[in-house]
Amino acid sequence: AMMDKLVPIRSIVGMIDEHTDFHCLTGHLSRNQPPGGWPSFGSVISKLQGAKDPAVPAYIGLEPKMQHRPYNAASSGFLGVAHRSFHPEGDGKTDMTLNGITLDRLADRKSLLGSFDRFRRDADASGLMEGLDSFNQQAFGMLTSSKMAEALDLQREDKRTIERYGQGDPKPHGDAVMARRLVEAGARVVTCSFGFWDYHGSNFQSARNDLPMLDQGVTALAEDLHQRGLDKDVSVIVWGEFGRTPTINKDAGRDHWPNVSCALLACGGMKTGQVIGSTDRLGGEAHDRPVHFQEVFATLYHNMGIDVNKVTITDLAGRPQYLVDGHQPMKELV
Secondary structure: OOOHHEEEEEEEEEOOOOOOOOOHOOOOOOOOOOOOOOOHHHHHHHHHOOOOEEOEEOEEEEOOOOOHHHHHHOOOHOOOOOHOOOOOOOOHHHHHHOOOOHHHHHHHHHHHHHHHHHEEEHOOEEEOHHHHHHHHHHHHHHHHOOOHHHOOOHHHOHHHHHHHOOOOOHHHHHHHHHHHHHHHHHHOOEEEEOOOOOOOHHHHHHHHHHHHHHHHHHHHHHHHHHHHOOOOOOOEEEHHHEEEOOOOOOOOOOOOEEEOOEEEHHHHHHHOEEEEEOOOOOOOOEOOEEEHHHHHHHHHHHHOOOOOOOOOOEEEEEEOOEOOOOOOOOOOOO
C-alpha cells in the first residue's frame, strides 16, 4: 500500500499546447518573458539558497538532451550561467577525480587560472565571469572531494534497493536512485525524465508498457525517502507539459490537451494520502477544485522554506520579479 504517501492531483489547469519542458520547470509560460527569460525552479533555488556543499552543485539535471529542442527550453534565464543545472553525463563522470594530480599541484593551477581571469573581471558586464567563477568553484570542489563521484556511482547502492526501483527499458530506477543519492550528498534540486508519453498512436499498448515501470520507480522513491527519514525534507513531483484528449483518434492514440492535466506529489512534509480535484465524466475539463500549475510551484517553494508573497529575484533590467503570479501554496497540502 503506497497511496498514503502520495497525492494525485487530477485537475491541473493553466498550461498551454506547447511541446516544451518550460512551464513544467519554470512555473511560467514562455510568452511575455522578462529580458533574459524566466529561470527554472532549480536555478531559482540555486540563486536563493546556494550549494549545501562545495563538492555538489545545488541544481543537477539527469535528463538527457532531447532531439526536440523545446524539451531543452528551460534554463537559468536571467539568473545567468552560474545557476544553470549541472549535467553529469557521458565521459565527464570520469573527470571528477584528480587522477594522480596532487592537491598542491591543483592549488597551483587554481592560482594560475585566477591570475589569467583577473584582468577581464572589471570589463565584464554580462555575468559571464560570475558564471565561470561558479563553474570553477564547482570543479575544484568536485576534484578535491569524492562526494559527487560516489553519489553518481550506482555500484555503491544496495542491489536490493536497485531491484525495488525496477528494471526495464527505459530504466526508471537509475535516475530515481541517483536523484536520491545526490540529494543525500547535498544537491537541492534534481530533475530527471522517464519514457515517451506522446501517444498519438497505440495509446493503450504504450501505456501498458510504460506505466508499470513508472509506477514501480516512483513508489520505490517515495518509500525509500520515508525509510531514510527524508520524507519531510525532500519533495517529489511527477508531471508533464499538458494532458491528452479525452477522445481516441483514428490511430488509437490521444492528442495534446492543455485544458486539464494531472500531477503526482509525494513527501516534502505534505499532507499526503488524499486525491485532489476531479474532471468531468469525459476527462476533458477540470470539475472539482481546478489547480493552477503555479499553485504547485508555490507549494514546492513553500516546502523549500521560501515565501512566494515576499521573495523576489531581480531580472536583467533590475526589476524585482515574484516567483509566481499571485498564486498561493495549496492549502490542502501545507
